[in-house]
Amino acid sequence: MITVDDALGHLMALVSPLDSEQVPLIEAAGRVLATDVTARRDQPPFAASAMDGYAMRADEVEQHSIFKVIGESAAGHRFEGQVKPGQAVRIFTGAPVPAGADFVVIQEDISRSGDLITIASAPSSNANIRALGGDFKIGDRVTAPRLLNPSDIALLASMNIANVPVTRRPQVALISTGDELVMPGENPGPDQIIASNTFGLKAMLDQLGAHCRILPIARDTEASLTMGFDLAAGADLIITIGGASVGDHDLVGKVAGDLGLERSFYKVAMRPGKPLMGGRMTGAAMVGLPGNPVSAMVCGHIFIAPMIRCMLGLGAVPCSPRTASLSAPLPANGPRQHYMRAKLDQGKIRAFDRQDSALLTVLAEANALLIRPPNDPARTIGEQVAYLPL
Ligand SMILES: Nc1nc2c(c(=O)[nH]1)N[C@H]1C(S)=C(S)[C@@H](COP(=O)(O)OP(=O)(O)OC[C@H]3O[C@@H](n4cnc5c(N)ncnc54)[C@H](O)[C@@H]3O)O[C@H]1N2
Numbered sequence: 001m002i003t004v005d006d007a008l009g010h011l012m013a014l015v016s017p018l019d020s021e022q023v024p025l026i027e028a029a030g031r032v033l034a035t036d037v038t039a040r041r042d043q044p045p046f047a048a049s050a051m052d053g054y055a056m057r058a059d060e061v062e063q064h065s066i067f068k069v070i071g072e073s074a075a076g077h078r079f080e081g082q083v084k085p086g087q088a089v090r091i092f093t094g095a096p097v098p099a100g101a102d103f104v105v106i107q108e109d110i111s112r113s114g115d116l117i118t119i120a121s122a123p124s125s126n127a128n129i130r131a132l133g134g135d136f137k138i139g140d141r142v143t144a145p146r147l148l149n150p151s152d153i154a155l156l157a158s159m160n161i162a163n164v165p166v167t168r169r170p171q172v173a174l175i176s177t178g179d180e181l182v183m184p185g186e187n188p189g190p191d192q193i194i195a196s197n198t199f200g201l202k203a204m205l206d207q208l209g210a211h212c213r214i215l216p217i218a219r220d221t222e223a224s225l226t227m228g229f230d231l232a233a234g235a236d237l238i239i240t241i242g243g244a245s246v247g248d249h250d251l252v253g254k255v256a257g258d259l260g261l262e263r264s265f266y267k268v269a270m271r272p273g274k275p276l277m278g279g280r281m282t283g284a285a286m287v288g289l290p291g292n293p294v295s296a297m298v299c300g301h302i303f304i305a306p307m308i309r310c311m312l313g314l315g316a317v318p319c320s321p322r323t324a325s326l327s328a329p330l331p332a333n334g335p336r337q338h339y340m341r342a343k344l345d346q347g348k349i350r351a352f353d354r355q356d357s358a359l360l361t362v363l364a365e366a367n368a369l370l371i372r373p374p375n376d377p378a379r380t381i382g383e384q385v386a387y388l389p390l
């Protein structure tokens with residue numbers, strides 16, 4: 001058995017950043033920017049009023065001064081003339097500030113009678129003008145790599161970037177194995193269960209930016225598994241679920257080997273997740289996950305998520321643990337690194353009593369994986385422990 005760190009090292013060696021593609025801006029949220037993009041315009045493209053009011057010369061702004069209103073500047077419709085001494089232009093938020101003016105007095109501070117206005121209240125010192133290019137200028141960069149969030153999308157739109165270079169989505173093929181499995185919604189026989197972690201993994205990896213295909217469940221025969229691997233052709237990453245252990249029906253290692261798997265490792269000193277395997281297969285990375293639902297999901301967090309981030313160009317970085325103090329004691333750990341399902345509440349953490357790797361109810365209750373190093377001694381309330389948020 002190898003350590004978690006060594007297994008992660010082997011798995012990261014199987015993947016590298018993928019090539020890029022152009023997508024319409026409207027589809028770019030949640031994708032990873034592949035190359036820097038530069039603004040195609042200044043924003044704002046003119047000095048713009050930040051308020052509704054009257055534009056005038058700053059050196060004339062004084063309480064009780066009177067001005068003649070000579071026109072109007074609205075958003076989308078500038079005033080073409082020049083503001084001269086003693087003159088003002090009615091202006092609205094977002095409108096271009098007319099030539100000659102460099103101050104906007106808000107309308108609440110003005111009294112108006114026909115074409116004449118008086119500054120009735122002492123105006124603030126704020127000129128209420130947004131400078132040309134005050135947000136960004138032509139050529140300003142949004143740098144890659146970057147997971148594009150809604151704010152980034154708004155910024156790219158404002159820069160007039162209609163098509164965005166993003167890293168291609170990693171194509172993942174998910175093969176569930178086992179005679180006992182049926183799909184959600186089907187009628188399970190008395191000895192059957194629902195393929196659950198297949199869907200949990202798809203949700204996890206799609207959320208990270210991958211595109212997962214759920215292939216038909218492979219039965220516990222070499223022919224059925226072989227067909228599963230055939231259907232996975234074209235994937236960047238092939239993931240099998242189950243059939244990884246030592247039982248008579250655990251065929252993944254054998255069939256993958258017959259089909260040319262160059263195995264990097266098998267079995268990791270971790271709990272859950274011990275019978276994990278990884279390697280390279282017909283140009284794709286291959287990971288064989290244990291079938292126990294929590295084992296598969298925990299391995300998804302610890303190993304597959306960093307592989308996806310690496311393929312997306314976000315760097316080959318493992319999940320980074322945080323620390324919290326224990327709100328309940330822990331017994332001594334065994335020889336495998338234990339990822340305990342745990343609850344983090346107001347900075348304090350406690351592991352659930354039941355840690356069987358079949359318990360999806362406990363996993364769904366958990367918001368953290370409390371990490372116990374191999375042979376960690378018993379811990380008492382208040383001690384600092386490492387965890388990964390879920
Ligand atoms: N003699 C030993 N037995 C086992 C060992 C061992 O070292 N020696 N390791 C145990 C550990 S640890 C794990 S983890 C499991 C892993 O076994 P497999 O990867 O071969 O998984 P299966 O036997 O196919 O299934 C285990 C369990 O999970 C259910 N399963 C499988 N696929 C799915 C799915 N897609 N969705 C939901 N549930 C699934 C399956 O029905 C079984 O109940 O081996 C131990 N045994």
Ligand code: MOO
Binds near residue numbers: 272274290292
């Ligand atoms: O390692 Mo198994 O994944 O403990 O249940």
